[in-house]
Amino acid sequence: MTALDTRSGTGPADTRAAGPLRRRIPELLHDPAFRRYWTGQTVSSLGDQVTLLVIPLIAATALHADAAQMGYLSAAGYLPYLLLSLHAGGWADRYGHRRRMMIAADLGRAAVLLTVPFAWGAGLLTLWQLYAAVLLTGALSVLFNVCNPPLFVALVPADQYLRGNALINGSRAATYVAGPGLGGLLVQLLAAPLTLVADALSFLASALFLRRIDPVEPPPAASGKGSTAEGMRWIRRDPVIRAALLGTATVNLFTFVVSALFVLYATRELGFSAGLLGAVLSAAAVGTLLGAALTGRLAARIGVGPAFLFGLVAFPAPLLLVPLAGGSTGGAALLFGAEFLSGIGVMILDITAGSIFAACIPNALRSRVQGAYQAVNFGVRPVGSLLGGLLGSTLGLRPALWIAAVGAVASGLWVLFSPIPRMRELPEPEPAPEAAPAPAGSTGTGT
Template identity: 35%
Template sequence: MKETLHDSTASPSEPPVFQPIPLRKQRDYRLLWSARTSSITGSEVSRLAIPLTAITLLSASPAQMGVLTAAAFVPTLLLGLHAGAIADRLRRHRPLMIGCELVSALAALSVPAAWLAGTLSVTWLIVVALVIGTAATLFKAANFPHLAAVVHADQRTEALAGFHASYSVASVAGPGLAGALVQFLTAPIAVLVEGVSFLVSAFLLRSIRTPEHNEPAPSRGLTRDVAEGLRATITDPTLRALLGSGTTINFFAMAYTAVHMLFMVKVLDIPEGLLGLLTAVSGAGGLLGAWVTTRLVRRFGENRILLGSVLFFPLSIVTVALLDGPLWWKLTMLLSTGLITGGIVVAFATSLGAVILRDAPVEVRGRVNSTINFATQGVMALGGLLGGLLAELIGLRPVIWICAAGIALSSVWIWASPLRTSHRP
């Protein structure tokens, strides 16, 4: 990574002070950011195109759709911990990342090819989802420590905020692009965009020039390596707090996700056509959050951002639970809280990633990140299942209140941790 020398005011006896070049002027960071944005946007397109292919062209049954949906999460549950151990064994992470993108591209491109050949089936789509999910799990495990090689330590929070901004852009633009492609090109051909996006990502990653000098710790076997990552995460008070808080948030957030659309349509009488607008506003809030977070972190530090942002997580859920009145008032409140919550989520996620990079020992950094991802992503399926079952037993509104209370518990993890008392920013 390039740095610029800034020593115009330094005395001859003082060591020179190095100032990192702004990220927007760093070629390799721009390439890395563009690669992720391309890949994520393509994935957002396929999130609509693949299920529509299964439903409209292959007459998939509800059971088959359930398996197809679950297939995207299975690799994280099966390989999430091991992926981190694999990443920590590597001296260079970029070749694995490029390989994952190429494998994903081939899998995605096989969908329109099989459709044109008349051999496409639901089983084929499930296998494709498993392959892409596996590649994505390995990619994420390698990408996290790779960021440390490309970006200066003082700029990692800003870099992570940039990645979350690309997620927000994709969440806003992806569904609209997918709808247009499905309408004009048919669903299987729309998946072609995902395949091309993976190829573009691989090409951009291949163009990065920053050398990697990772020195992996000696491996004691995959199982012991995984156990060491778990131990490093659980025994460190700060990392344990991040693990507990993230897991709590995602569990209750998915329980809420399982019922909130039904609640909005059936109870709040929100027109179905406006639900997409509410989702887009949340994505726009994420963009705003990415911009604001980098500025707030410079002033207050990651610790204080985590302490403050976690308090606002229940805001949108409590608003939904209390909401009543005319449609214009409901929409005003939902749009406002959605914008705020979108920004809060990005601020929290960005600061969480920066603290992991800062506090996790370098030799287990990939395993710590994968351990936290494994837990926070793995509970999502359980949370969604619980939300649906509870709604059948006690009703929609009580479940929403339970989710608000559950997410509020995440603040206990953060405020009871060294993040509150540490003198570090």
Template identity: 40%
Template structure:
């Protein structure tokens, strides 16, 4: 008998609704914040790279201890607090702009502060879903949440580009601040019971961090997934440092056109979320993990060829196809991670992986800013795309190459005895 739709599950629906609102606002802000720097404050390639680095530096600063705290505290409380903090920080940008006191250091501070809140939110979020739904429904739940991210990627940049063009970039950031407040109100209504470890069972911070590190490092599949994602994210940081400058100053697009281009590219995420379930069943969930970067990422080679006129479509095509692969990859590997990890280790497992794969983003952002100044923006885009091809190598060297499907929780209870 088929399970009832997750949309009939009250708590999942509240989480889904909070994600819808927050993700649309976030997509607007992801477009608006760099454009505030580029258009309102005339930031250089290096200064924009610093902004990208500030947005993700928090994963290096507090990524590992955040996992311990997430395992020690009610995760819903962390999610609500993180939303409120991000709303306040982002709300300060339009206020400072209206007062005529907005500066790049403030943008760096807002980016760093929202990044710190995002560290806790993301780790708690990925650790919270298994508390709301059964683990055999995690692929379905994650696919639905990826549809939210992808749909917001279609609607958000287009709306953001229009808002920026009509109302200026600082005002558009306000939309994201409001979205976080609404998200927090919905999350507060979730009434699922969480199991939080007793204080008597807690050990030192370093010992608990070490347990999470050992769990990931000793698992042959988790270890290689982490390595592959880290390579991909480093190159994404390189690309993100010069992306806006490439489109606005090199290609010569308006904010509205940039928003539409991002919306067209993000439609690939919707396609990926729609096909991940059937694709995983047809070719196997393990094969879907390593085939997705091999099949879809090479289309990114079209992106550096973007020029004014019809060749702007090359950017959309490359990003569209890459987004399909990214969503297929993320849904399958994140569901696998959530399914095999014991409840008391979920926060630290996610924190260890996030620390590694997001911690390289600021390094990529800094490197992209430097390369943009030394070699030029288009050359930096080429370097980032070509290096991204290496992300598939760890997956091809892992046990995934000899498997059709990822092992279930019952087959992979211990990282010391992984099923192959």
């Protein structure tokens, strides 16, 4: 009997006996616990996509922010990942009860976002409050994210990691398509600050779905001196996750160089209208849907490790088309292709990476490793944006885009000579040794 059978009473035998429509539903979604978890993640992701559009709109239209202030607002969203991820991971592993912390993070994010429309309605909204809201929701998102991997492996059997990650990332890809359009519609129907109520409700829905599941979580790790940094030390020792971090951090650094320059390049050098630019950018979301559908078959054919390496290269390689773009018509076709193909690649990368992490990271260190990985992987993003501005202003937009695209493709070299390309199947999860008890008087928070 599989873990799926034990939890829900609906296993493969029940699926075979069911009707044709039921057999079309992925096996994991027959399990009520995973279905609730997946639904909460999907609803929350949809709200996030709305907020990604609405927060800058509020700053620009309601608060008349200038370019520098918009940059500060963007940086505020990433700062908590850089500053808090290591500590959040250590706290989550020592405290345990990750599901409770995720519920608390959801409720906290809902409360923070609701302060914005209330302050706007009272005529008290300022940029400083918007900065504070972005920082606080970012900090709570850090906590939510480091608690999420242990919950995923508690809900999903090891032989279903790829399918589970495909479902989570596939629904996330769908929100990339629907979210901006929904956000734009809500802004048309309501004032932009009131649209944040939709994201607050999505967090409340996520908390409700999490409240209705009760998986058997890994026990809290034994606390000890240096436990906060243990995730980074473990990554340094493990050749698989170390190579994955170096590869994904490098690709993030250089793709954020491209992101920082893309709109300026498309509008200033290629003469794109806002409508044409929006159509080009939407191609990436469509590509992610296709990538989510293809990843399982690709991993089954070539192996999960080679599929990861393929995604790491296939995500940035189409960006080489961006500096090749010339006139408006040909340029639109090249940029459309670049965004679409890059969307396929990033979804292959995300799904295989999540599955490899679920199989390779020990339960006792899972949140700490996630925190360390997140600190580096998200921390390089604002660095990439700043580097893009520097390269674009000193070398010009097209040379800067060439450097960024080539650098991003080269990220695959970190993985090429690691054990990952030889990983045909996901390894059996390995338990981590418990940390030594903390010395008398130790708080367990040292680094």
